[in-house]
Amino acid sequence: MSGQKKWMPRWFYQLASPRWCxxxxxxxxxxFVIAALLLLGVGTVWxxxxxxxxxxxxxxxxIIYIHVPAAILxxxxxxxxxxxxxxxxxxxxxxxxxxxxxxxxxxVSVALLALATGAIWGKPTWGSWWVWDARLTSMLIxxxxxxxxxxxxxxxxxxxxxAQSAAVLSLVGLVNIPxxxxxxxxxxxxxxxxxxxxxxxxxxxxxxxxxxxxxxIGFYCFFAxxxxxxxRNEILHRERRAxxxxxxxxxx
Amino acid sequence: MADxxxxxxxxxxxxxxxxxxxxxxxxxxxxxxxRRSDLLNPLVFFLLVASLFPLGVSPDPTFLAQVAxxxxxxxxxxxTLLSMDGLFRSDFDDGTLEQTLLSPQPMFVVGLAxxxxxxxxxxxxxxxxxxxxAVMLFLPADGMAGLVLTLLLGTPTLSLIGAIGAAxxxxxxxxxxxxxxxxxxxxxxxLIFGSSAVQAAINGLPVSGHLALLxxxxxxxxxxxxxAIGAAxRISVSG
Numbered sequence: 503m504s505g506q507k508k509w510m511p512r513w514f515y516q517l518a519s520p521r522w523c524x525x526x527x528x529x530x531x532x533x534f535v536i537a538a539l540l541l542l543g544v545g546t547v548w549x550x551x552x553x554x555x556x557x558x559x560x561x562x563x564x565i566i567y568i569h570v571p572a573a574i575l576x577x578x579x580x581x582x583x584x585x586x587x588x589x590x591x592x593x594x595x596x597x598x599x600x601x602x603x604x605x606x607x608x609x610v611s612v613a614l615l616a617l618a619t620g621a622i623w624g625k626p627t628w629g630s631w632w633v634w635d636a637r638l639t640s641m642l643i644x645x646x647x648x649x650x651x652x653x654x655x656x657x658x659x660x661x662x663x664x665a666q667s668a669a670v671l672s673l674v675g676l677v678n679i680p681x682x683x684x685x686x687x688x689x690x691x692x693x694x695x696x697x698x699x700x701x702x703x704x705x706x707x708x709x710x711x712x713x714x715x716x717x718x719i720g721f722y723c724f725f726a727x728x729x730x731x732x733x734r735n736e737i738l739h740r741e742r743r744a745x746x747x748x749x750x751x752x753x754x
Numbered sequence: 755m756a757d758x759x760x761x762x763x764x765x766x767x768x769x770x771x772x773x774x775x776x777x778x779x780x781x782x783x784x785x786x787x788x789r790r791s792d793l794l795n796p797l798v799f800f801l802l803v804a805s806l807f808p809l810g811v812s813p814d815p816t817f818l819a820q821v822a823x824x825x826x827x828x829x830x831x832x833x834t835l836l837s838m839d840g841l842f843r844s845d846f847d848d849g850t851l852e853q854t855l856l857s858p859q860p861m862f863v864v865g866l867a868x869x870x871x872x873x874x875x876x877x878x879x880x881x882x883x884x885x886x887x888a889v890m891l892f893l894p895a896d897g898m899a900g901l902v903l904t905l906l907l908g909t910p911t912l913s914l915i916g917a918i919g920a921a922x923x924x925x926x927x928x929x930x931x932x933x934x935x936x937x938x939x940x941x942x943x944x945l946i947f948g949s950s951a952v953q954a955a956i957n958g959l960p961v962s963g964h965l966a967l968l969x970x971x972x973x974x975x976x977x978x979x980x981x982a983i984g985a986a987x988r989i990s991v992s993g
Contacts, residue, residue, distance in 0.1 A: 591985075646939040653935050657926055663993025667922050670986050671936060676920055677978060678940050681971070685943035689950065 505688045518595045520737045521746050527730040534726045541720030548713040557712075562626045565619050567714055569720035572616040573637075577679075579609040583651070584676040587662065587669025596740070597747060599665035599735070602672065604732035608725060613645040636687040643682055648674045661740070773866045774859055782871030786843075792840065796876050797883055803829040803858050804887040807970035823901065823952035829887070830880050830905060831912060831941055835934055837876045838916035839867065842924040842987065851924075851937040861984030866976070869910075869917045869983070879911030895954075900955030904948040907968040908956040914972075914979035915940050921986035925993055944971060 516522045547740075549567035556563040583605035590598035620638055621631045632638070651668050658664035741747045755960055786793055807825045808818060845851040884905050885898055893901065919937035924928030951964030 587834075634836060643942055644936075645941045650936040650939065653932055657928075657932055658993065660993045661990055663925075666989045667986065667993075670918075670982055670989065671922060672938065674915075674982050677974075681943045683940075685946045686968075689946045750902070 513616050516602055518593070520597055520600075520741050521744075524734055524737050526733055531727065531730050534723050534730065538723035541716055541723055545713050545716035545720050549593065549717060553710055554707075555587040557583050559627060562623065564665055565623045566715045568673060569616060569619040569623060570714060571718045572612045572619060573641060574718055575607055575725055576616050576641065578678065578722075579605050579612060580672070581676070583609060584643060584669075584672040587665075587672045591669045591673075591738075597737075598668070599662075600733050600736040600740070601663060601729070602669060602734060603655060604729055606648055606655070606668075608728055608732070610645065610648045610652065612721075613641060617641055617645065636689060637753050639689075640683050640686045643686070644679070645689045647672075647679075647720055651675070757809055771860070771863055772948055774863050775842060775870075778864050778867035781870055781872065786875045787873065793835075793875055793879075797879055800829050800833040800880055800883060801887065803832055804891065809824070819892040819894055822888055822893035822898060823949045823956070825886055825891060826884055826893070826901060827905075827945055827949040827952075830884065830909065831945060833880060834876060834909060834912045835916060835937060835941075837872070837939070838920045839930050840915075840989040841872055841917055841920040841922075846924045846991070851987065854882050855991055859989065862980040865917065865921075865980040865983035865987070869913050869980070872917070873910050873913040876989045877905075877913055879894075881909060882903040884926075893952075896958065897952045897956040900952045900961050903961075903965060904951045907965060907972055908944045908948045911944050911968070911972045911975045912941060914975040915944075917984060918979055921983045921990060924987070927992040929983060944968070947971075 554565070554573055555561050563713075569704055577654070583602050585599040586598045587607065589595055590602060597702065617638070624633060624638075625631055651672050654666040654671055655664045739749055804825055807821070811821070845854070851883060855861065857971070881902060884901055886897060888901055916933075916937050919933045919940075920929075920937065923933045926932065947964050947967050951961045951968070955961045956965060
């Protein structure tokens with residue numbers, strides 16, 4: 503081992519230990535809770551009270567401050583689930599499997615939130631609750647992909663096999679997401695273009711998009727909090743026979 | 755006897771991959787022919803689903819002509835899915851699958867051969883049967899060639915994607931409904947380009963773009979899907 507060059511940083515290997523992971527998430531958690539509360543609080547007040555109303559859509563556009571962060575998060579959550587699944591498959595890391603498993607229910611709820619807020623926003627803007635528009639449809643399919651992963655995971659009793667199967671499925675889904683996205687986009691589109699892109703400045707004025715950015719970051723912090731809580735729960739559940747868990751629960 | 759056991763077989767020749775492919779393909783086709791009812795069921799299902807639409811929606815020829823491309827495509831997709839569940843089932847039950855996994859042969863080739871056999875026995879007949887249903891649904895004659903071509907390019911992709919789902923669910927007792935839940939969302943792009951190509955052909959627009967995209971998806975599927983099938987089979991058998 504001594505002569506071999508380590509090509510992965512030390513913390514990556516440490517993450518594989520459930521106990522270390524439990525400790526580090528315990529230390530990170532308070533910071534993220536505070537950041538999430540602060541950002542979501544400030545963002546919501548700013549968005550609902552101080553951001554200017556849209557000149558065409560009036561106040562109804564304000565739902566964007568929930569809708570867009572939820573939609574962005576739903577997509578990145580899938581990405582995280584697939585990457586964690588791949589790490590679990592390749593390095594056989596238990597913690598990565600737990601991360602992938604914990605991502606799925608969060609992904610479902612944010613995808614549902616994005617769809618629901620989209621429907622509510624669609625009513626005053628397009629005049630109907632549901633339109634077979636490209637973005638809505640691809641979000642719906644993303645929701646189905648999440649549900650498929652969860653269904654497969656719960657159908658297999660062996661925890662390790664379930665995690666591996668779900669990882670393969672989410673990787674297949676990951677390859678398919680861009681294909682689905684573009685195929686649906688060419689098929690039918692009514693939705694406005696993406697609010698944030700990496701290469702261009704937002705088309706909205708700064709008073710509108712800055713609170714949106716705050717909300718997006720707030721949503722990510724909230725995601726981190728709920729993911730860490732789920733992982734900690736999962737670690738305790740799976741390591742319930744390990745000495746350190748018994749000691750911690752018995753000792754306190 | 756001892757000599758044949760100790761002698762290392764020669765897997766180095768490129769020929770052996772090809773002969774493995776043909777051997778598995780021949781075996782699968784033979785098995786399919788021995789169970790002819792399995793062969794017929796997806797086709798009957800295809801006809802049945804397509805004939806439910808006029809009964810359920812409207813027998814009006816102009817209306818049916820409008821929905822025909824979509825109906826034929828959805829019916830083809832569902833009957834492919836229906837036949838998918840049995841793809842690895844019997845091999846899994848009698849242990850053949852485990853032996854195949856233990857052998858030093860690449861699962862990529864075995865998976866590809868199995869999917870090819872499945873397509874020859876379901877996708878190809880469906881494609882040949884589709885014009886009949888299209889006539890029953892009053893599909894305009896301009897769309898007929900487009901329909902057959904898109905099905906010819908699209909159904910192998912459906913078989914490839916479906917086989918991933920079948921491989922993931924093969925170890926489960928009640929894999930059927932779960933399989934459709936896993937696979938149907940992944941079928942969306944094929945459905946979109948398949949039916950919109952037919953629609954374009956009816957309207958007199960060029961279909962080469964749609965066909966190229968379907969071909970691209972097939973190429974991607976041929977390269978990637980057998981990898982996922984092999985990994986999924988390994989997981990299912992070991993679990």
